[in-house]
Amino acid sequence: MNATRVYEENIRDLANRPGEMRERSRVISVPEQFGEALAVVPAGTEMELEVRLESVHEGVLASVKAYTTLQAECGRCLKEFATPFQVEFQELFAYTPTEADDYGVHGDHVDLEPPLRDAVVLALPFQPMCRPDCPGLDPESGELREAEAAVESDVDLDPRWAALARFAAGTVTADEKPDSGELPESKSK
Numbered sequence: 001m002n003a004t005r006v007y008e009e010n011i012r013d014l015a016n017r018p019g020e021m022r023e024r025s026r027v028i029s030v031p032e033q034f035g036e037a038l039a040v041v042p043a044g045t046e047m048e049l050e051v052r053l054e055s056v057h058e059g060v061l062a063s064v065k066a067y068t069t070l071q072a073e074c075g076r077c078l079k080e081f082a083t084p085f086q087v088e089f090q091e092l093f094a095y096t097p098t099e100a101d102d103y104g105v106h107g108d109h110v111d112l113e114p115p116l117r118d119a120v121v122l123a124l125p126f127q128p129m130c131r132p133d134c135p136g137l138d139p140e141s142g143e144l145r146e147a148e149a150a151v152e153s154d155v156d157l158d159p160r161w162a163a164l165a166r167f168a169a170g171t172v173t174a175d176e177k178p179d180s181g182e183l184p185e186s187k188s189k
């Protein structure tokens with residue numbers, strides 16, 4: 001049996017019936033790993049697929065949300081970690097695929113795997129981080145840096161960034177407030 005058939009959707013009751021719609025969800029075990037860099041979804045990982053299939057004149061439009069877990073190695077401290085991961089995509093499976101429509105209806109089914117694989121691989125983080133403020137490894141000792149050491153290194157930052165850091169920490173006064181619309185409003189006391 002072809003393992004990737006877990007990604008197939010039967011569309012027998014949708015084909016050539018524009019306006020018909022089906023929603024299905026299921027949990028599969030990933031038969032083949034996604035990705036090959038620091039972050040991957042390994043074979044055997046559970047993946048929940050929420051699939052909406054709409055019959056349109058040209059074929060079947062699939063809207064898919066996939067929820068799974070990725071395994072990664074932190075790009076800073078090299079620690080292995082797992083984190084929830086989700087992607088969504090929409091793909092038209094055409095009755096008569098052209099060069100513009102990569103994917104077609106095969107008999108009474110569509111195969112979600114190729115567009116799913118594209119979406120997952122594209123969304124996997126290129127530089128995964130175990131946590132947003134991972135201090136990384138000490139360049140001299142190769143040991144994991146303490147969080148305090150990372151904070152101390154702030155003195156080396158560009159003064160504008162130091163001001164932003166103080167603002168983010170809530171220690172900045174009103175007239176020091178950087179004039180940037182991208183920062184959250186400070187809460188009045």
Ligand SMILES: [Zn+2]
Nearest residue numbers: 074077130134
């Ligand atoms: Zn890390």
